[in-house]
Amino acid sequence: MKRLALLLACVTAPVAAQAQDSGAAAWDRIYAVASHPRCTNCHVGASGRPAWDDLGYGASRLHGMNIVAGESRIGAESIPCRACHIGAAGDNAVPHAAPQIDDAWRLPPVDLAWRGKSSAEVCAQLRNPETNDGFDMAELIEHVSTSAFVNYGFTPGVGRNPAPGSAVDLARDIEIWAAAGSPCTSD
Ligand code: HEC
Ligand code: HEC
Structure with a gap:
């Protein structure tokens, strides 16, 4: 029995590693992906100021025209995002025109702020439902597979660098990461 346990330990330990x-x-x-400007320009914090990083105005630049999303995250307090970002699918073929998708363009909840954060910070944030807007791994996978926002990050249209890979790759990577117990470099 002891031998079997030892043998099993030898077999399973490398598998776990x-x-x-x-x-x-x-x-x-x-x-x-999560640190790419196509995602972080929206995934900003309580300032409510979306960014225009990596759009040809320099590496680090806030949205022009002094746009602020406010607590509503849709600009209801000032100029609504929809005044320029149409909530219907489009091919975004005109360079520097306001991108449009099949959803109401808006910022994510403050919990999901990633812009300027390190790998360890975003990792700890994303694996904990208390700091990721209440999502478990299955729901995160579902979100990245179906969200018009995520799809936009990989297919942003003319003149904009897409996030690396695809939504399918991202969903598969979250699955692998979750199956391994969601490790972070800070562990
Ligand atoms: C007055 C028009 C206008 C309004 C209102 C507006 N935007 Fe924009 N937005 C633009 C334009 C134009 C661009 C494209 C800039 C470029 O690609 O050079 C843009 C681009 C963006 C980007 C960058 C997308 C990327 O791929 O990196 C984000 C993020 C963004 N807007 C968020 C918002 C949010 C959130 C709101 C509402 C709070 C909003 N915008 C309101 C005109 C507007
Ligand atoms: C136009 C703004 C915008 C862009 C660009 C954007 N997101 Fe989001 N993201 C949101 C909003 C809004 C939510 C909140 C969920 C919702 O309302 O659908 C969200 C939520 C999320 C969540 C959490 C799950 C959830 O449903 O709350 C993940 C993960 C995520 N986004 C990943 C990404 C990735 C990866 C990219 C880039 C490839 C990206 N997002 C680009 C607006 C954006």
Whole structure:
């Protein structure tokens, strides 16, 4: 029996270590997306100021025209996002025109602020439902697979660098990361 336990330990330990490794590698790919300007220009904090990073105005630049989303996150307090960002699918083929998607253009909840944050910070935030707007891993996978916002990040139209990979790759990486126990470099 002891022998069997030892044998099993020998077999399962490398498997567990392998899962850890691929979980960490999957996280690195997730962070490459989550830290990309096509995502972080919206995923900003309580300032409510969306960004125009990596759109040809320099590496770090806030949205022109002094746009502020306010607590509503849709600009209800000032100029609504929809005044320029139409809530219907479009091919975004005109350079520097306001992007449009099949959803009401808006900022995510403050909980989901990623802009300027390190891999360890975003990792800790995203694996904890208390700091990710209440989502478990299955719901995160569902969101990235179906959200018009995420789809936009990978297909932003003419003249804008897309986030690396695809929504399918991202969903698969979250699955690998979750199966490995959602490791973060800070663990
Ligand atoms: C007066 C028009 C106008 C309003 C109102 C407006 N935007 Fe924009 N927005 C634009 C334009 C034009 C661009 C495209 C800039 C470019 O690509 O050079 C843009 C781009 C963006 C981007 C960058 C997208 C990317 O791919 O990086 C974000 C984020 C954004 N807007 C968020 C918002 C939010 C949130 C609101 C409401 C609080 C809002 N905007 C209101 C005109 C507007
Ligand atoms: C135009 C703004 C915008 C852009 C661009 C954007 N998001 Fe979001 N994101 C949101 C909003 C709004 C929510 C809140 C959920 C909702 O209302 O659908 C959200 C929520 C999320 C969530 C949390 C799950 C949830 O449903 O709350 C994840 C994960 C996410 N976004 C990933 C991304 C990734 C990855 C990218 C880039 C490839 C991206 N987002 C680009 C607006 C944006």
